[in-house]
Amino acid sequence: MKDLTVAPRIIMTPGPVEVDPRVLRAMSSPILGQFDPLFTEIMQETMNMLKLVFQTNNRWAYPVDGTSRAGLEAVLHALIEQGDVVLVPVFGRFGYLLVEIATRLGAEVKVIERPWGTVFEPDEVVQAIRKFRPKVVAVVHGETSTGRMQPLADIGRACREYGAYLVVDAVATVGGVEVRTDDWLLDAVVAGTQKCLSVPAGLAPLTYNERVERVLESRKRVERGLWNLEEGAVPDAPRGSPILSNYLDLAQIQDYWGPSRLNHHTEATSMLYALREGLRLVLEEGLEARFRRHRQCEFILTEGLRAMGLALFGDPGCKLPVVTCVEVPPGIDSQSVRHMLLHEFGIEIADSFGPLKGRIWRIGTMGYSCRKQNVFALLGALGATLRWHGFPADTASALAAALHAAKKTEAWEDAAQGAAFPSSQRIREHLAGV
């Protein structure tokens, strides 16, 4: 079996994305035992940094050892018992994933839907909450399948008013776009490592508040193999029904991350090193500056794509800043274009799913991949590839527009001096008015 061979790639998909070399180096550190004080200190430091990134004062923020959907499933496991009503507003593939997980857990799932490419008016969700009185509302923040972002603050208020728990899939947004866990009254938020945090896939950082913690406490079981009967250590019988999963049992995982350090799984050592380093990079850059960088790259990319003669997919008023969806021009073979980009230029962009498969390209500008040099490289490569396929792409104008946009964002950056960055829609309006 030959040596591991990994070609250099420019990854402009909605994940997994490129990883800062500092994160890769962190993973090459030797192993520490899971209860070594040096390791539990790393756990604690990671928890502290996660709270800053989630913008929360919650007591708990830690990763589940699995990819993003493991975190989503863990949170839904924690909150859902057989027959509970769960409301899922669906506006893309990952909404259906929440439906699927909740259904498998035995929930009575109420689905409201919006056409792919749009999001909900907050009031539509609030009305559904009034109507169905769900125990849990589960919603996607950044829907990568359609490149849309759902505003959450009004939904958070309504959930608190009607006594529902609000679970948010912020896999695509945390680390690239504002996610205000506390301000928006989000009860549980799940992130992904392989997107805007720019850490390899394999962990699902999450946070939850005291409301969720009380549910966990009521359902907590201690593993039988950990009882010491001679010391009479049979735990009290819990009030709530058992959580259906052992691996994704947040009540037990919390005890592993908490001061009691009760053994559960063996924490994924090297991945935790990577997450710690990735979070350090996020905080060194600063959240505000990082969000601005993502807005700037989006602006450069979208200005270039428009000048090339391509149409963006979906409602611009709710565009997800870190994923740009482009309509495949009529008569162009979507897969053939992606194939040429990868094999001639070493650049990866994504297809979509279900009804949008083959109809749009999804271009991610996330985390370490979100660099203007990547955007320029993509625009040149895409223009040439489209020409090869017979579409009259205006590559020269695209690159000129992108460079112009980059210069504008620099000037704008000088003026911003740390102020909150507006949406790219507003930037465009602003610049059009100048």
Add this chain to the structure above:
Amino acid sequence: MKDLTVAPRIIMTPGPVEVDPRVLRAMSSPILGQFDPLFTEIMQETMNMLKLVFQTNNRWAYPVDGTSRAGLEAVLHALIEQGDVVLVPVFGRFGYLLVEIATRLGAEVKVIERPWGTVFEPDEVVQAIRKFRPKVVAVVHGETSTGRMQPLADIGRACREYGAYLVVDAVATVGGVEVRTDDWLLDAVVAGTQKCLSVPAGLAPLTYNERVERVLESRKRVERGLWNLEEGAVPDAPRGSPILSNYLDLAQIQDYWGPSRLNHHTEATSMLYALREGLRLVLEEGLEARFRRHRQCEFILTEGLRAMGLALFGDPGCKLPVVTCVEVPPGIDSQSVRHMLLHEFGIEIADSFGPLKGRIWRIGTMGYSCRKQNVFALLGALGATLRWHGFPADTASALAAALHAAKKTEAWEDAAQGAAFPSSQRIREHLAGV
């Protein structure tokens, strides 16, 4: 936040253990997209190597993206439906874990128990299979909590005879001790990365045969978000009940690892690089040679411990070669000894769980940690530490006996020339007779 600081450790626990620098380096390779042909080739190569390590001709062998218990839970999810009878022979903590997982899945769990420190006579399990007629028998191969190993071949034959599926937790044994998936008629086997395979924790490699695959096919659902209704791609309704977990749904994960490459989670890129490199190292060394190395280190360690004046815990006839359990001498504070070993010598050994907590030390000789230099270092450190704590450890004799044992294994190695290696019990008998 300071730079990641990881002290060098000698890890002599039952996992996570030290990792070969080649594996650490592999993880520092850049990210590839999950459908990049270079990456799917790495997936395929990993699958091929896993089959060799599991000693199987099964069609499927791949990791679940989670730690070992995620793999166990995934296999039990696949096979168990509400009300199914599951037999679990328990002889330590990890047997209880199987009970717990199966119970949470709604199985009617039948438990037979043996005192910790022993294993079952195969016929005891066969009788229980006859009595309870389980759909699934779930059993631990190497029980690290007690350092015992359960023979499986007779249980495999009985399961086939009575139509039960045999699920084996081989987390502690694969890569260090013989695990003959096909010869022993094991229907599903789950390994761990962080033990004898010497890869960081975070993946659970597993394999299953056609019998299990047929169950998966009957329960398979395609995610709603992947349907393309305009192309009429609504999948046929499956016959079996849904698998309760989406994340651990082997029917869906299999479609991701198979030729259809249907999107499920995002494969943990860097961890897969690590697993691939770890498996390469296993196969370069050769399974037979690797198993011998583990027996040799066990022999050196146990000869040293005896000469030091310590008693081994448990029935020697079923000792797990890769974990040696030592009785804590009366009056000695188990935790204080472990603390001194870690903080003065940089050596980690483990406590146990439940009724054995504080009563035995568990010393692992697994994978890359299984080196005679580690064993010598531990014996010297443990002898000095025990003296410090007031126990009259004979450190000089321990080291002399260990060195003598090492030389014996060298001579024996020369004579073996690839022959199957006997148990350390038999080695001791053999050497005593010489």
